[in-house]
Amino acid sequence: MAIVEVIVPQLGEGLQEVRVTRFLKQPGDRVERDEHIYEMETDKANVEVESPYAGVIVEWLAKEGDILPIGAPIARMEVEGVVEAASPVSHAPQSAPTPSAPAAPPREPVGVGARLELIIPPRTRAYARQKGISEEELRRIPAASGNKLMPEDIDAYLAGRSETAATAEYVDYPLPQQQRAFIYRIKRSSQLVVPAVLRRPARWDAVRRVVEQFKSTPNAPVHPSEFQVFAYCAAQATLQHPKFRSQLVGEDTLRQYPHVNLGIAVARPGDELVTALVKNASALDFVSFVRTLQSQIRKARAGEDQADASIQLLLTYMGGYQMVDAIPVLVAPAVAILFAGEAFPVEGVPHVNLVLTFDHRLINGVGGAEFLNAVAQNLENAETLVQSGMAG
Structure with missing residues (x-):
């Protein structure tokens, strides 16, 4: 032996x-x-x-x-x-040697x-x-x-x-394993994805009212953040837009899922970036969604990178970092990534910029615009959407 x-x-x-x-x-x-x-x-x-x-x-x-x-x-x-x-x-299969080539x-x-x-x-x-x-x-x-x-x-x-x-004039340090994994996925995506970008503003006042309502309610089942309300609105928008809960298999097959697997970009100390994952996010009622999302984000902040091949839609949020605009980078196999920035006033009403990067191999401009408009409408009607989500 x-x-x-x-x-x-x-x-x-x-x-x-x-x-x-x-x-x-x-x-x-x-x-x-x-x-x-x-x-x-x-x-x-x-x-x-x-x-x-x-x-x-x-x-x-x-x-x-x-x-x-x-x-x-x-x-x-x-x-x-x-x-x-x-x-x-x-x-892989090897080519047959030419007659004149000597045998190895x-x-x-x-x-x-x-x-x-x-x-x-x-x-x-x-x-x-x-x-x-x-x-x-x-x-x-x-x-x-x-x-x-x-x-x-x-x-x-x-x-x-x-x-x-x-x-020494400089010091070389090995990259953290999570950053190396992120680089690997980015490199792979650059070889596969044909990205396209759409942007529009959206009202944010209803989102803030939902957060305040839960804060002021005694014994509220959850205390959502503004981002968690935004994430719920985005997940619910996929119910009417099935391509955003789909994946491209090869070059000729669309694989559509009944509910979206939602990936969340989570920052860690040292500018590390990991992903939290909420599976079947659009199937969850509001309370279950918030509890699951909070739990998965805690795990991600503790270092658990939950990124896998099942994610269809990614979310990134820069509220609190004074960034009102960005062009989010799409990482395959997700078909889209949606950015929401810091809120800013428009005639006294808080708004955010929504920026959607999507894979043009699967989603065309009109389809991307209709989804982005649906998310914006859900944000504007967040109180009604959350209320219906509480009911069942």
Whole structure:
């Protein structure tokens, strides 16, 4: 029995990195060759990846949500016998060689584990994560004795890095994992989405009256914020506009859902951005909606990024930051993102600017305008909408 690293395979031309979304097997599980062991997100789809070996998973070298380059080690497995060294080659069909091309010499088998240069025990890897060291950086840290990396080696590395930083002109810091995930989604979206933008003002006075009514009501079931009333109005608008609770599958299929899965952009300290998720948001009554939204936002502020492939509509709100306008960036697979800014007076009446960025592959200008107008109308009639939502 010996140990071998499982690496991230190349599944398509031009693919440079992937995001690990889910582990299908756990350390200690025995798997067969070609059995699915984890799921990764590429720029085209979520893919379940097969094991290149039969054996037992010793440990995962990454976490769910990590961004890994092609060829990076993702797991260690205990296997039997001799295998060919793993390589990040594409599994796509290969072109047949031309008759004049010489046949490639057969690749010699190598002993399992021969490519391992550094042993990283689980406690060392856990310690590295506490210190904010990525897997890629961890493998560059020298071991003081032999080829086994210990927590003491990490301390020595960090101390040396601090001394270097004191005299350097600049300091490089690894991006937080959540920001790397956001960058990955933005890059993927830029390759897929054809964005279009619409903007209009909307009255905000009814929203404020709803908030005040709940504040002044003894034993009110919830105490919504202005943003939460806005989010409810947006979710309800999707009931009459089904494309905003849909997704584009490939280039020729529209997948429509009965209710919208609503994503909320949530700011965290250090300018980090995560997503809260309210599933089936348009099916909830007002009280249930507010309670669910408040709970999901609390989890997001604690660091739980809830973004997944089910989100159809994103909301972003800049009330409180003195920003009255913006062009929100759409992140696939959502089909639209709706921005609301700081309220401003128009002839003594508070208004906000609503800005909608939508995927023009699925939604055209008139459809976007009608949805934006529906949201504005819901905001203007927020008291009636919330009252009907309280009734059932």
